[in-house]
Amino acid sequence: MKIRPLTIEGAYEVTPVQHHDSRGAFLEWYRFDALAAAVGHPLDLAQANLSTSARDVVRGIHFADVPPGQAKYVTCVSGAVLDVAVDIRVGSPTFGAWEAVPLDSEERRAVYLAEGLGHAFCALTEGATVAYLCSTTYRPGHEHGINPLDPELGISWPAGTPLLSTKDAQAPSLAEALAAGLLPQYDACCTRIESSRRM
Template sequence: MRIRPLSVEGAFEVTPVQHGDARGTFLEWYRFDALAAAVGHPLDLAQANLSVSARGAVRGIHFADVPPGQAKYVTCVSGAVLDVVVDLRLGSPTFGTWDSVRLDDTDRRAVYLAEGLGHGFCALTEGAVVTYLCSSTYRPGHEHGIDPLDPELGIAWPTDTPLLSTKDEQAPSLARARETGLLPDHAACSAYAAASRRM
């Protein structure tokens, strides 16, 4: 398993080693110890999600209040998506920047993103199946979104006609979220991560 940091601080790309023979393929798609060594603390697993998306569907950009936030470990088990991580942490050296990784059922990569980072993806194939391991459970009122089509973010979604949920269509711009105090604070996210390392 190879784990490398992305350009957004706190996000990592995970590439598993695949073993194949006449029967098919086997791989370790998640390793507690390998991820903890790369990230600096373990990923506490509290919830697992699965989504199935039509081609061209864009989900995100979603994030949660910190603390506790919601770290995620995301992979695409069928089809392909362009997975996007956005730094929404005020005061972060990479604030407002994004990075992306193609997740598919060929290379079987995964993405880890720390608490306070925004997450979204665009389905590149019909019926793309994405799984998420999450560090905390869904908390109504503490989960938020940023307009995935916000020109300030300038995310290069690989579709001319993105399919969005009503919630994502109505999500505020990055500037509006900043003005209204919706965004997480980098120092608070760093302190939360440091506390996790001591546990």
């Protein structure tokens, strides 16, 4: 398993080793110890989510209040998506930056996103199925969104007409979320991660 940091601090790409034979393939898509060694602390597993999307569906940009925040480990188990990490941490050196990683059922890559990062993806195939492990459970009232079509972010979605939920389409821009005080603070995210390292 190869784990490499992305340009946004706290985001990593994970590429597993696949073993193929006449029966099919086997791989380790998540390794507790390997991820902990790469990011500096273990990922607490509190919830696992699965979504299936039609082609051109864009989900996100989603994030949770910090503390406690919600770290995510994401892979595509069927079809293909373009997965996007967005740095929405106020005070971060890369605030407003985003990075995309293709996830599919061929290469079997995954991404890890630390607490405080925004997450979104675009389905590139019909029935694209995404599985993600979360460090905390869903907390109504503490989960937020940013409009994935915010022109200031300028995310290049590979969809002719992105299909959004009503909630995502009505989500504020990054600037509006900043003005409303919804965004996590970079220092609080760093403190949260440091506390995880001491556990």
